[in-house]
Amino acid sequence: MTDAPRSRFAPWLMLAPFLAVFAVFVAWPLATSVVLSTRQTFGPGTSRGVGWGNFEQLFADPLFWRALRNTGLYTVGTVLVQLPLSMLLALALNHPRLRGRAFFRMIIFSPVLVGVVFVAMIFTVLFDKRTGLINQVLHAAIGWDLDFPWLDTYVIPSLIVATLWQYVGYNMVYFLAALQNVSPEMREAALLDGAGPWSRFRHVVIPAIRPVATFVVLLAILGSFQLFELPFILLNGTSGPDNRGLTLVMYLYQTGFQTGDLGYASAIGWALALVLGVFAVVQYSLDRRGVRR
Amino acid sequence: MTRGSDGMDARAGRVGLLACYILVIVATVIIAVPFVWLVCASFKSNADFLLYPFLPRGEGVLGVAWDRLTLDHFRSLFREAGVGRALLNSLVLSSVTAVLATLVCAMGGYALASLEFAGRRLVSNVVMAAVVIPSPLLIAPGFQVLYRLGLLDSYAGLILPAIAPAFGVYLFRQATLSSVPRELLEAARMDACGEVRAFFRVVFPLVQPMVAAFLLMTFLATWNNFLSPQVVLQTPEKMPLAVMIAQLKNVYYQDYGLLMAGTLASILPVGALFLLLQKDFVTGLTSGAVKG
Numbered sequence: 001m002t003d004a005p006r007s008r009f010a011p012w013l014m015l016a017p018f019l020a021v022f023a024v025f026v027a028w029p030l031a032t033s034v035v036l037s038t039r040q041t042f043g044p045g046t047s048r049g050v051g052w053g054n055f056e057q058l059f060a061d062p063l064f065w066r067a068l069r070n071t072g073l074y075t076v077g078t079v080l081v082q083l084p085l086s087m088l089l090a091l092a093l094n095h096p097r098l099r100g101r102a103f104f105r106m107i108i109f110s111p112v113l114v115g116v117v118f119v120a121m122i123f124t125v126l127f128d129k130r131t132g133l134i135n136q137v138l139h140a141a142i143g144w145d146l147d148f149p150w151l152d153t154y155v156i157p158s159l160i161v162a163t164l165w166q167y168v169g170y171n172m173v174y175f176l177a178a179l180q181n182v183s184p185e186m187r188e189a190a191l192l193d194g195a196g197p198w199s200r201f202r203h204v205v206i207p208a209i210r211p212v213a214t215f216v217v218l219l220a221i222l223g224s225f226q227l228f229e230l231p232f233i234l235l236n237g238t239s240g241p242d243n244r245g246l247t248l249v250m251y252l253y254q255t256g257f258q259t260g261d262l263g264y265a266s267a268i269g270w271a272l273a274l275v276l277g278v279f280a281v282v283q284y285s286l287d288r289r290g291v292r293r
Numbered sequence: 294m295t296r297g298s299d300g301m302d303a304r305a306g307r308v309g310l311l312a313c314y315i316l317v318i319v320a321t322v323i324i325a326v327p328f329v330w331l332v333c334a335s336f337k338s339n340a341d342f343l344l345y346p347f348l349p350r351g352e353g354v355l356g357v358a359w360d361r362l363t364l365d366h367f368r369s370l371f372r373e374a375g376v377g378r379a380l381l382n383s384l385v386l387s388s389v390t391a392v393l394a395t396l397v398c399a400m401g402g403y404a405l406a407s408l409e410f411a412g413r414r415l416v417s418n419v420v421m422a423a424v425v426i427p428s429p430l431l432i433a434p435g436f437q438v439l440y441r442l443g444l445l446d447s448y449a450g451l452i453l454p455a456i457a458p459a460f461g462v463y464l465f466r467q468a469t470l471s472s473v474p475r476e477l478l479e480a481a482r483m484d485a486c487g488e489v490r491a492f493f494r495v496v497f498p499l500v501q502p503m504v505a506a507f508l509l510m511t512f513l514a515t516w517n518n519f520l521s522p523q524v525v526l527q528t529p530e531k532m533p534l535a536v537m538i539a540q541l542k543n544v545y546y547q548d549y550g551l552l553m554a555g556t557l558a559s560i561l562p563v564g565a566l567f568l569l570l571q572k573d574f575v576t577g578l579t580s581g582a583v584k585g
Contacts, residue, residue, distance in 0.1 A: 010488035021457035115517025
């Protein structure tokens with residue numbers, strides 16, 4: 001009996017720190033972000049209302065479209081190159097007779113632990129003309145131009161390469177976990193039916209890993225669209241020649257903290273949220289349809 | 294099945310295994326080379342950096358000129374560039390953030406998983422909705438909030454917003470649901486153990502793998518965070534490693550050895566921590582995706 005009042009408050013007591021921090025640092029900024037996106041600000045203190053002006057300006061802003069295109073290209077490249085490779089590696093590592101699995105998995109996973117800032121530092125030097133390892137290897141192997149300026153010419157492909165190195169193991173671990181869901185009975189049944197590797201993959205593996213796969217795809221898209229640190233550091237805080245490395249979050253950062261217009265930055269933030277929201281909804285409905293089938 | 298096709302299957306199996314080995318080994322080498330190269334670059338003089346892709350060749354063991362390796366980069370890193378201070382900053386920031394976030398999320402997740410109360414559904418929905426808010430959306434208005442609260446250029450302004458990630462609450466809710474049996478909690482309550490005591494004595498030990506995973510995840514995320522300190526902090530002495538190393542690049546842009554030594558010094562502590570908590574980490578990482 002004496003316990004009753006205590007347990008009525010207990011849940012709220014345990015949730016209090018989360019709710020307090022959430023209210024101040026998520027809910028409040030989220031609410032002000034709506035207001036902020038209708039204002040032009042000059043630093044954090046002063047502002048004037050512009051109504052829909054920010055969004056009209058954004059729509060007509062070639063830099064915004066450039067950033068959207070760059071980010072989109074990077075995302076498509078990352079998803080199309082990285083995820084199939086991650087899947088392939090997971091399938092190979094999952095081979096029942098492969099030895100040294102833990103070792104291989106650890107090495108392939110290890111770049112995930114390296115922060116993107118430090119990955120950018122490493123690739124700054126790897127992509128270097130003449131002294132960079134990438135050009136040196138390509139030069140020795142296929143006679144590639146030793147002075148090839150990766151970060152001037154092929155900014156987005158370079159970013160995709162660096163990201164591939166960093167995250168291929170991360171997605172591989174997800175796929176590996178998913179492959180444990182494939183029941184051995186199903187696999188054996190398919191084998192007895194004389195199904196080849198491809199049709200086994202198509203009819204046994206894919207259905208079993210489907211939930212994880214869609215999750216991984218969505219995660220990769222959401223992560224890629226928030227690209228910032230890698231190009232920011234690789235391109236020395238600039239957006240690269242002809243804005244070839246300008247990303248959405250980079251543009252948000254530039255307008256908000258270099259120009260000081262937090263209002264326009266908020267409008268860019270909402271545009272980004274809208275794009276990500278569309279992906280989430282598409283993924284969700286595809287997922288539902290998959291479940292029903 | 295005939296014998297012939299059995300033999301063919303076995304051969305196909307062997308070819309498949311070989312293909313798997315080739316694929317995995319090639320990937321491992323490609324992943325490992327930048328690390329090896331990074332370590333070599335950190336110990337090479339800048340002259341040797343330009344001459345040799347890996348270690349300088351010479352008369353020593355394994356054909357390497359070991360005596361030409363140098364600790365100069367690490368010396369100037371700590372003496373001139375002040376990386377020691379940044380290392381300490383990162384250590385403090387990351388530990389405090391990780392411990393507080395784990396505590397806050399574990400308590401919240403437990404409350405949502407095993408306590409009955411009016412409003413539980415509402416809070417759960419808020420958590421789920423918060424998980425999908427893209428963080429860049431909060432950068433500009435978050436900066437304004439910190440400005441209003443007078444928290445700019447302070448560690449509080451960096452730590453407080455980071456200690457209640459909705460995703461963490463969600464993870465701990467899942468962990469509590471799957472590893473804390475209801476009967477055990479009932480028993481603890483019968484023994485007139487208060488909710489807070491029940492949490493620390495019964496729940497916390499049971500979700501311990503998630504605690505380790507989440508501690509590590511948060512520590513890593515804070516250690517590697519670049520954008521928030523860049524936005525929140527102004528005083529150069531307060532900067533964590535990630536910002537400091539990135540700034541080194543603009544000052545010492547031709548001193549590759551120094552830059553690589555700085556990078557190595559920044560990723561080594563994290564690597565060591567990972568080796569300690571490795572098992573729990575992968576469990577925690579995948580538990581969000583793979584249900585039950």
